[in-house]
Amino acid sequence: MKKNIVFAMLVSAGVLLLQYQVPIVQAEETGPVHSITLPTIPAELKEGPGKDKVMTLCAICHSPDYIPMQPPLPAKTWDHEVHKMIKTFGAPISDEDAKIISSYLAAQYGADKK
Amino acid sequence: MKSRFFSRRDFLKTASSISMVTALGGGIPSDLFASEGKLVRFPEKTDLILLTSRPPQLETPKHFFKELITPNEALFVRWHIANIPTSVDLRTWRIKVGGNTERPLELSMDDLKGLPKVTYTAVIQCAGNGRSFFNPRVPGGQWGNGAMGNITWGGVRLKDILAKAGVKGDSVEVAFNGLDSGPLPTIPDLVKSLPVDKALEEDIIIAYEMNGKPLTMLNGFPARLVVPGWYASYWMKALSDVTVLSKPLASFWMDPAYRIPANPCACVPPGTKPDKTVPINRMDTRSLIIEPSQGNRLPVGKEATISGLAFSGGYGIKDVVVSVDGGKTWREAKLGKDLGKYSWILWSLPWKPEQKGKYTLMARATNSIGESQPLDSLWNPSGYMLNTIEKVDVIVG
Numbered sequence: 316m317k318k319n320i321v322f323a324m325l326v327s328a329g330v331l332l333l334q335y336q337v338p339i340v341q342a343e344e345t346g347p348v349h350s351i352t353l354p355t356i357p358a359e360l361k362e363g364p365g366k367d368k369v370m371t372l373c374a375i376c377h378s379p380d381y382i383p384m385q386p387p388l389p390a391k392t393w394d395h396e397v398h399k400m401i402k403t404f405g406a407p408i409s410d411e412d413a414k415i416i417s418s419y420l421a422a423q424y425g426a427d428k429k
Numbered sequence: 430m431k432s433r434f435f436s437r438r439d440f441l442k443t444a445s446s447i448s449m450v451t452a453l454g455g456g457i458p459s460d461l462f463a464s465e466g467k468l469v470r471f472p473e474k475t476d477l478i479l480l481t482s483r484p485p486q487l488e489t490p491k492h493f494f495k496e497l498i499t500p501n502e503a504l505f506v507r508w509h510i511a512n513i514p515t516s517v518d519l520r521t522w523r524i525k526v527g528g529n530t531e532r533p534l535e536l537s538m539d540d541l542k543g544l545p546k547v548t549y550t551a552v553i554q555c556a557g558n559g560r561s562f563f564n565p566r567v568p569g570g571q572w573g574n575g576a577m578g579n580i581t582w583g584g585v586r587l588k589d590i591l592a593k594a595g596v597k598g599d600s601v602e603v604a605f606n607g608l609d610s611g612p613l614p615t616i617p618d619l620v621k622s623l624p625v626d627k628a629l630e631e632d633i634i635i636a637y638e639m640n641g642k643p644l645t646m647l648n649g650f651p652a653r654l655v656v657p658g659w660y661a662s663y664w665m666k667a668l669s670d671v672t673v674l675s676k677p678l679a680s681f682w683m684d685p686a687y688r689i690p691a692n693p694c695a696c697v698p699p700g701t702k703p704d705k706t707v708p709i710n711r712m713d714t715r716s717l718i719i720e721p722s723q724g725n726r727l728p729v730g731k732e733a734t735i736s737g738l739a740f741s742g743g744y745g746i747k748d749v750v751v752s753v754d755g756g757k758t759w760r761e762a763k764l765g766k767d768l769g770k771y772s773w774i775l776w777s778l779p780w781k782p783e784q785k786g787k788y789t790l791m792a793r794a795t796n797s798i799g800e801s802q803p804l805d806s807l808w809n810p811s812g813y814m815l816n817t818i819e820k821v822d823v824i825v826g
Contacts, residue, residue, distance in 0.1 A: 350516035
């Protein structure tokens with residue numbers, strides 16, 4: 316019964332049961348030292364002018380998947396985010412690059428785009 | 430718009446407030462778990478929903494919420510700054526206790542394990558759990574409802590450790606730091622603090638076990654703070670420093686981050702800013718419908734079960750009522766095993782729909798001090814503390 320529910324959930328989530336049965340990745344255990352290796356998951360961002368700047372400058376402190384995770388935001392909010400990264404967190408981004416990045420974000424991930 | 434300022438802890442019972450909510454379109458979108466995106470597998474974890482990879486933010490898929498206890502490998506992951514610990518040597522790892530104390534301490538894992546052990550089950554929930562259901566939407570981690578879990582924590586009382594160190598009389602706060610750091614020195618370190626009276630409460634522990642096992646690395650190995658009843662933002666992972674302070678902590682992560690409007694509903698009219706804020710603190714009361722799911726089809730005249738979970742900020746759950754007619758009438762659900770005031774409780778209600786059509790299911794929990802859930806969605810600029818009564822539409826026939 317329980318298995319069926321899990322199966323149904325997985326199917327509805329579009330996941331193969333096979334994948335689910337793969338055992339979880341274990342930590343590397345060497346005595347008192349506990350270690351893991353983080354997987355690398357490339358972020359996929361939409362194509363558009365300024366993408367190259369975003370993929371480098373917005374990936375200094377965190378993966379750029381912080382961007383596609385967001386809901387469509389007004390251009391003003393995106394611009395505010397870019398300046399928050401610069402002012403609050405010290406992102407080394409010039410005014411000129413900030414403008415290019417803000418336009419890319421508004422065009423590709425904006426709320427006011429048609 | 431006066432009703433927006435009702436406490437989020439009260440249920441808006443009056444007929445007029447119900448019709449007002451209906452007229453507004455009922456706030457939150459339908460399936461509170463719908464946003465299940467890409468699944469990824471991190472070390473010591475099962476397939477979780479990817480929000481971000483560096484630092485990792487991973488959400489628990491819905492099917493785990495049928496269980497009373499969340500398995501360690503399924504618990505959500507939320508780090509803030511990207512240099513997270515990936516290797517810890519217990520021979521050298523210590524928790525340093527100091528600041529405004531009679532004496533400094535350095536505690537190893539063996540020292541912790543030598544102190545009296547406390548075990549209890551408590552919900553851990555991210556302050557932004559459910560943020561993606563805010564309307565208008567707000568920036569931040571776009572969690573569905575899977576940034577929560579129910580874990581049996583084992584560890585030592587913070588109070589016992591602070592007593593060993595000797596907290597000086599003029600202390601006001603206790604600050605907590607972990608092994609994580611920012612990749613650039615300009616990124617504020619993740620340091621959080623609790624008022625000293627709160628830090629000395631009986632139930633706050635430094636946990637070195639989850640569900641009887643060592644913590645997973647991504648959930649804060651080797652030890653983390655557990656502040657049961659409060660949002661997880663205080664539950665410092667990979668704890669390294671406990672510092673008693675005679676002045677309030679100045680930290681980006683206490684102010685301006687993790688603040689809520691300073692009013693009973695912790696809310697403001699959508700799109701506006703609060704005049705005054707306070708640090709986020711105790712969790713509000715929530716109930717979630719786990720089965721059936723939004724859009725499910727059920728047969729006519731056959732008994733189905735509506736089930737879910739409920740919890741509150743440290744005051745247990747007194748009752749859960751369920752409506753199958755969009756809030757016109759309510760029936761009391763049967764509560765499952767009670768694991769104490771900090772745990773969630775599973776609930777269920779049999780339901781035999783006799784007529785074809787669309788039904789709106791709702792569930793509302795009340796805790797032991799009468800705190801409940803609002804019908805109207807309460808908005809704040811950071812998308813914290815979502816606890817609106819959830820609606821799930823199903824089709825019969």
